[in-house]
Amino acid sequence: MKHSLSILRRPSEYKKIKKNVLLARLTTFEVGGKARFFTEAHSIEEVKEALAFARAKSLRVFVLGGGSNVVIADNGFDGLVLAVRIRGIMTEKHDDRILVTVGSGVVWDDFVIWSIENKLFGLECMSGVPGTVGGAVVANLGAYGAQCSDTFVSAEIIDTLRPFGRSDAENESWEVQVIKNEECDFSYHDSMFGRESGRYVVVCATFLLSTGSTTALSYKDNRFDMASLTAELGHTPTQTEVRESVLNMREKKSSLIMKGRRSFKSAGSFFHMPFVSQEQYIEIVKRAKELDARKEELLRPWAWEQPDGSYKIAPGFLLEYTKFQKGYVQGAVGISPLHTLSIINVGDARASEIAELARDMKHTVEKIFNIHLEREVEYIGDIH
Numbered sequence: 001m002k003h004s005l006s007i008l009r010r011p012s013e014y015k016k017i018k019k020n021v022l023l024a025r026l027t028t029f030e031v032g033g034k035a036r037f038f039t040e041a042h043s044i045e046e047v048k049e050a051l052a053f054a055r056a057k058s059l060r061v062f063v064l065g066g067g068s069n070v071v072i073a074d075n076g077f078d079g080l081v082l083a084v085r086i087r088g089i090m091t092e093k094h095d096d097r098i099l100v101t102v103g104s105g106v107v108w109d110d111f112v113i114w115s116i117e118n119k120l121f122g123l124e125c126m127s128g129v130p131g132t133v134g135g136a137v138v139a140n141l142g143a144y145g146a147q148c149s150d151t152f153v154s155a156e157i158i159d160t161l162r163p164f165g166r167s168d169a170e171n172e173s174w175e176v177q178v179i180k181n182e183e184c185d186f187s188y189h190d191s192m193f194g195r196e197s198g199r200y201v202v203v204c205a206t207f208l209l210s211t212g213s214t215t216a217l218s219y220k221d222n223r224f225d226m227a228s229l230t231a232e233l234g235h236t237p238t239q240t241e242v243r244e245s246v247l248n249m250r251e252k253k254s255s256l257i258m259k260g261r262r263s264f265k266s267a268g269s270f271f272h273m274p275f276v277s278q279e280q281y282i283e284i285v286k287r288a289k290e291l292d293a294r295k296e297e298l299l300r301p302w303a304w305e306q307p308d309g310s311y312k313i314a315p316g317f318l319l320e321y322t323k324f325q326k327g328y329v330q331g332a333v334g335i336s337p338l339h340t341l342s343i344i345n346v347g348d349a350r351a352s353e354i355a356e357l358a359r360d361m362k363h364t365v366e367k368i369f370n371i372h373l374e375r376e377v378e379y380i381g382d383i384h
């Protein structure tokens with residue numbers, strides 16, 4: 001179980017800044033033009049050197065992880081794309097739990113598999129989510145009742161707005177700061193890093209994982225209930241069984257991009273789940289029943305009351321009252337045949353087509369239900 005994080009600190013081999021690199025192949029949507037400048041950073045030193053390069057040339061910087069939550073503009077990104085590829089896993093015992101520090105460039109699902117192989121608990125429900133550990137922290141990745149912030153302890157980050165050292169760009173350096181969970185302002189699918197996209201580079205993250213011998217039975221959300229899985233299996237599910245069950249559910253909902261499984265080119269759910277007041281909820285029920293009462297009944301449950309009295313609404317339910325149904329196609333983009341919330345690239349889609357479809361979906365829902373859908377996927381560059 002002992003791994004080394006020394007890779008994080010290894011002396012710089014950073015020499016390569018490439019020009020005009022096509023970004024589409026680095027994203028799960030497989031859409032987007034070229035980066036004016038592009039580099040991969042495998043260590044903190046390489047991150048700093050890339051930032052110094054950008055500063056010297058007055059370039060904007062976009063930090064890329066696995067490219068699974070972004071749409072990149074057709075005309076690309078006129079700045080430096082810094083792909084963080086810092087790897088390595090280091091462990092430290094902490095009472096009956098283990099502190100695990102992971103390079104932000106580690107593929108999230110590889111980290112989940114690693115935790116299962118090492119009988120460390122807390123990540124298994126988040127199996128199969130694409131992207132990197134860095135991207136997971138930024139988005140406060142969440143799935144099936146668990147979220148990154150449940151086990152996240154701290155991260156080492158570089159705040160690009162706070163350089164220190166000598167002022168001439170050549171020698172400029174950036175401080176690595178440790179930022180704790182409570183300072184990250186995590187919320188549902190968001191964090192302070194996500195709210196200020198481009199400002200911070202997460203270089204590694206530390207999680208506290210349990211060595212307890214059973215999976216937490218508390219995992220439950222509107223699509224998954226660990227207690228039901230336990231009943232179905234007749235025993236407390238092993239981590240591998242939880243993972244398998246989650247991967248199967250994800251595949252059925254087109255929320256998986258994995259070799260050997262049915263996959264689509266997408267960025268997952270395109271819109272956030274809206275939270276509405278009780279009055280708004282009542283209005284939605286009324287409107288849906290007016291339009292098609294039977295459909296409303298068939299699609300239940302589609303809203304979940306929250307402890308504060310608000311309601312979490314499945315955007316897919318709202319979309320069921322529009323023409324944007326599963327399998328809908330508009331040019332080279334469409335909606336997954338398995339999931340109304342997932343916009344997919346069905347051919348050689350352009351970012352502008354994705355944006356147009358998303359806009360149409362959003363406006364239609366607004367018109368019918370007066371509900372504002374917020375984009376979960378981030379637009380990078382010039383997208384209208």
Ligand SMILES: Cc1cc2nc3c(=O)[nH]c(=O)nc-3n(C[C@H](O)[C@H](O)[C@H](O)COP(=O)(O)OP(=O)(O)OC[C@H]3O[C@@H](n4cnc5c(N)ncnc54)[C@H](O)[C@@H]3O)c2cc1C
Pocket residue numbers: 028062063064065066067068069070084104105129130131132133134135136137138139140141142143189193194197198200201202203254255256257266267268269378
């Ligand atoms: C099929 C599919 C299913 C999905 N299912 C889920 C799900 O169940 N739950 C969920 O929460 N999300 C889901 N997503 C969305 C996405 O996978 C997550 O948001 C993921 O955590 C993004 O990570 P990434 O490395 O791909 O980030 P990217 O898409 O590369 O970047 C996203 C944002 O994070 C920033 N970023 C990335 N790495 C760093 C870093 N090291 N330092 C600073 N900033 C960084 C980028 O600048 C950008 O602002 C899904 C996506 C797909 C394609």
